[in-house]
Amino acid sequence: xxxxxxxxxxxxxxRGQQVTLSCSPISGHRSVSWYQQTPGxxxxxxxxxxxxxxxxxxxxxxxxxxxxxxxxxxxxxxSTLELGDSALYLCATSPGGxxxxxxxxxxxxxxxx
Amino acid sequence: xxxxxxxxxxxxxxxxxxxxxxxxxxxxENNYYLFWYKQPPSRQMILVIRQEAYxxxxxTENRFSVNFQKAxxxxxxxxxxxxxxxxxxxxxxxxxxxxxTSYGKLTFGQGTILTVHP
Numbered sequence: 001x002x003x004x005x006x007x008x009x010x011x012x013x014x015r016g017q018q019v020t021l022s023c024s025p026i027s028g029h030r031s032v033s034w035y036q037q038t039p040g041x042x043x044x045x046x047x048x049x050x051x052x053x054x055x056x057x058x059x060x061x062x063x064x065x066x067x068x069x070x071x072x073x074x075x076x077x078x079s080t081l082e083l084g085d086s087a088l089y090l091c092a093t094s095p096g097g098x099x100x101x102x103x104x105x106x107x108x109x110x111x112x113x
Numbered sequence: 114x115x116x117x118x119x120x121x122x123x124x125x126x127x128x129x130x131x132x133x134x135x136x137x138x139x140x141x142e143n144n145y146y147l148f149w150y151k152q153p154p155s156r157q158m159i160l161v162i163r164q165e166a167y168x169x170x171x172x173t174e175n176r177f178s179v180n181f182q183k184a185x186x187x188x189x190x191x192x193x194x195x196x197x198x199x200x201x202x203x204x205x206x207x208x209x210x211x212x213x214t215s216y217g218k219l220t221f222g223q224g225t226i227l228t229v230h231p
Binding site for chain 1: 159
């Protein structure tokens with residue numbers, strides 16, 4: 001089976017712009033979780049989607065949003081980018097409804113200038 | 114809220130030797146999962162081992178084993194016969210077992226950088 005894919009792998013944006021990141025899960029996986037990884041804050045949970053519904057959300061401002069499509073692919077969007085949004089964004093997918101065992105993608109490295 | 118603490122920012126070990134990484138956590142939950150993930154320089158997160166809190170037996174995966182002490186809220190990872198490919202950042206992670214706000218949410222520690230020397 002192909003692994004989790006994330007596109008793009010690298011992205012450079014300017015403050016104030018918006019960005020959309022994509023995550024394609026392993027075939028059969030219906031849960032997609034998103035995480036932000038920074039040197040200062042470590043790995044932080046953004047949100048989780050299952051069957052096109054957001055089931056769980058972390059403590060991030062409303063500028064961070066996401067969605068999931070009927071084929072389980074997920075996108076996350078960050079509007080009005082700030083310098084502090086520079087991070088590695090990881091998605092993780094899971095086959096089960098409880099989303100316990102998560103398989104991570106390679107990440108998207110976002111740099112905001 | 115749950116917290117996960119890894120008190121060793123960096124560790125090193127010689128090839129073929131054994132090393133233990135420490136992790137403690139704080140939770141009021143009785144049912145939960147604990148994990149160790151590995152993140153090599155490629156940044157790809159890889160699941161190393163998983164433990165269900167209701168299981169008394171410590172999980173083992175080949176050269177990797179855990180020492181799970183539920184009362185002490187401790188979850189250490191032992192790597193036997195260390196290999197150069199084990200060089201990576203290791204994260205301890207927690208997930209509640211109950212539904213709702215637990216779905217898909219891993220809470221991670223700050224990580225331990227492990228370097229295996231030849």
